[in-house]
Amino acid sequence: MNRAPSQVSPQQLYQDRLGRADEVIAARVRDGDTVLAASAVGEPPELLRALSARRDQLSDVTISQLLPLAPQGYMQDPDPSRLRARSLFLSASIRAGFPAGWVDQVPCHFSEIPRLIRRGEQRCEMVMTLASPMDEHGFFSISLSPDFTMAAIERAREVVLEVNPNVPFAFGACHVHVSQVSAIVESGAPLREVGLPQIDEVQRTIGAHVAGLVRDGDTLQLGYGSIPDAVVTQLHDKRDLGIHTEMMGDGLWSLVESGAVTCRRKNFMPGRIVATFGMGTAKLYRAMHRNPMLEMHPVDFTNDPAIAGRNDNLVAINASLQIDLAGQCCSESFGPTPFSGTGGQGDFMRAANRSEGGRGIIVLPSTARSGTVSRIVPVLSPGSFVSTGKNDVNYVVTEHGVAQLRGRSLRERAAALIAIAHPDFRGELRDAARRMALI
Numbered sequence: 001m002n003r004a005p006s007q008v009s010p011q012q013l014y015q016d017r018l019g020r021a022d023e024v025i026a027a028r029v030r031d032g033d034t035v036l037a038a039s040a041v042g043e044p045p046e047l048l049r050a051l052s053a054r055r056d057q058l059s060d061v062t063i064s065q066l067l068p069l070a071p072q073g074y075m076q077d078p079d080p081s082r083l084r085a086r087s088l089f090l091s092a093s094i095r096a097g098f099p100a101g102w103v104d105q106v107p108c109h110f111s112e113i114p115r116l117i118r119r120g121e122q123r124c125e126m127v128m129t130l131a132s133p134m135d136e137h138g139f140f141s142i143s144l145s146p147d148f149t150m151a152a153i154e155r156a157r158e159v160v161l162e163v164n165p166n167v168p169f170a171f172g173a174c175h176v177h178v179s180q181v182s183a184i185v186e187s188g189a190p191l192r193e194v195g196l197p198q199i200d201e202v203q204r205t206i207g208a209h210v211a212g213l214v215r216d217g218d219t220l221q222l223g224y225g226s227i228p229d230a231v232v233t234q235l236h237d238k239r240d241l242g243i244h245t246e247m248m249g250d251g252l253w254s255l256v257e258s259g260a261v262t263c264r265r266k267n268f269m270p271g272r273i274v275a276t277f278g279m280g281t282a283k284l285y286r287a288m289h290r291n292p293m294l295e296m297h298p299v300d301f302t303n304d305p306a307i308a309g310r311n312d313n314l315v316a317i318n319a320s321l322q323i324d325l326a327g328q329c330c331s332e333s334f335g336p337t338p339f340s341g342t343g344g345q346g347d348f349m350r351a352a353n354r355s356e357g358g359r360g361i362i363v364l365p366s367t368a369r370s371g372t373v374s375r376i377v378p379v380l381s382p383g384s385f386v387s388t389g390k391n392d393v394n395y396v397v398t399e400h401g402v403a404q405l406r407g408r409s410l411r412e413r414a415a416a417l418i419a420i421a422h423p424d425f426r427g428e429l430r431d432a433a434r435r436m437a438l439i
Contacts, residue, residue, distance in 0.1 A: 010138025013178045021050035021162070024183045028126060028158045031059040034086070036122075036152045038129035039066040040279045041194070042145025044162035046187045047128045048072050055083040064106075064122070066113075066147070066341070067091045069192055078102040088113060089341030098338050107385070110246060110344040111303035114151035127152035130191075131161040131176065132169040138178040143170030143288055144191075145277040147246075147299040150174065158182045166191045168288035172274075172295030193281045196229055196250055202365050203230040205399040210317060210361055211235055213395060213402070217265040219311040221245040221348045222252060223318035224279075227363045231317055235260055242266035244311050246303055246344040248275035248294070250284050256293070263293065268310040276302040303347040309354030316348035320364045320387065324380045325414040325433060327390040327405045329362055336383030349392040353406070360394040366422040374425035376417050378432035396420065414438040 019027075025047065029035060035051065037043050043065065051063065052073030059082060063074065066088035074083045075094055080102040087094060087105050097103030108116065116122035129149050131140040140161060142149055153159050153176055160183045161176070178184075199207075206227055211234035214220070219242035220235075222228040232251035235241065236258040243252055243261055255261040256273070263271050276299040278288055288294055301307055308314060320331040321339070332340045352360035364375050376398070380386070394406040396417060403416035414433045418426050433439040 017184045021046040021185045025050040033125040034062040034123035035126045036064045036124045038149045039145040058082045105338045111347045113148040114300040117151040124152045126158040127156040128160040132167040139175045141169040146174035147276045150298045170296045172297045174296040197226040199230045202399045207231040207234045218313045218315045221316040225319040240265045243273040248278045250280040303344045305350035308351035313357040314355035316352040317361045318345040327393040329388040330384040331387035333385040335381045366398040376421040
């Protein structure tokens with residue numbers, strides 16, 4: 001961490017550190033470095049473009065990201081001997097790189113990434129992130145993704161900020177002083193926007209089933225995806241909901257606007273929305289700016305099951321790809337091929353189970369591939385990653401109903417899951433359950 005003499009003003013420190021993106025990358029990135037870029041909308045586009053443009057002059061550099069959104073040059077023309085990608089959560093922009101061999105996938109709970117960084121198990125010689133303009137005291141807010149970026153700032157040799165006036169200055173443990181910063185570049189482009197997905201009738205029906213499990217005064221965590229967003233549309237008539245989540249998006253913010261979210265009945269951090277990264281539209285980013293109701297915190301605070309579980313009546317809602325008759329959930333791969341990542345699903349399923357009155361809910365359509373494949377299966381597809389173990393699953397919801405698994409035997413679980421499978425597949429699921437001695 002850089003320390004500045006007390007007589008030097010923050011404004012002078014800012015000017016001393018200011019430069020162009022290409023100059024900063026040329027001067028600061030060394031061969032063999034691991035460069036950690038902030039998550040999702042917090043990724044710094046000018047710095048990443050400059051890093052991609054210089055990749056022919058690099059050797060054995062790794063770029064480590066979670067949910068990268070913008071396609072970059074190194075993704076289009078990869079040379080892993082020069083610039084290799086390391087993924088903490090795959091996205092559409094980088095997903096094809098795993099089978100192609102130039103992306104390495106890191107299995108991890110979202111909450112544990114800061115610990116991996118501090119222990120040196122996730123290397124980080126440089127960290128780069130979008131940041132708000134500096135305030136009069138010399139502080140920037142990295143409101144869009146403090147998740148593990150704050151831990152990286154503690155550890156990295158080089159801390160590089162891309163300052164953009166469109167980045168909100170949020171409250172919480174998401175502030176960086178100019179004396180901690182190695183270099184600053186400025187940009188003014190609009191922030192990347194991720195709007196709400198289209199919601200179909202199956203997703204809407206699932207959302208209605210989930211809404212029946214949510215009570216006035218509950219505290220919500222919603223994962224990423226169209227079904228969690230479909231749930232939000234069914235909750236506007238609720239009262240005094242709270243939010244303690246990882247991602248703050250437009251869907252959850254609509255509950256604040258409708259009056260459904262007040263956080264008044266939260267027993268932990270009452271009156272405050274707590275999140276670790278923001279991803280949505282310009283409307284959301286404007287709402288985040290100096291909003292006293294919202295605090296952005298590192299992910300080892302928001303997602304730690306022991307901390308999140310301090311919220312009474314925590315309702316965690318997360319999507320899955322496939323579930324077997326024992327209740328094991330694969331939410332991140334198709335067989336052995338990664339599709340996304342573990343993220344915070346396991347964190348919040350465990351947090352909901354710790355919570356007094358908590359409910360952990362896994363949502364998924366009953367079928368895939370235009371109704372030709374059941375997502376409820378006797379056993380997970382060979383090589384599938386178990387994202388949430390059978391001991392942590394509580395409720396499972398499809399468009400055909402709700403199965404409550406926690407505390408139930410394997411036979412009772414199988415029966416409950418078959419009952420919410422698509423009718424076209426219930427017969428073969430019962431046959432498989434008999435062969436497995438579950439019926």
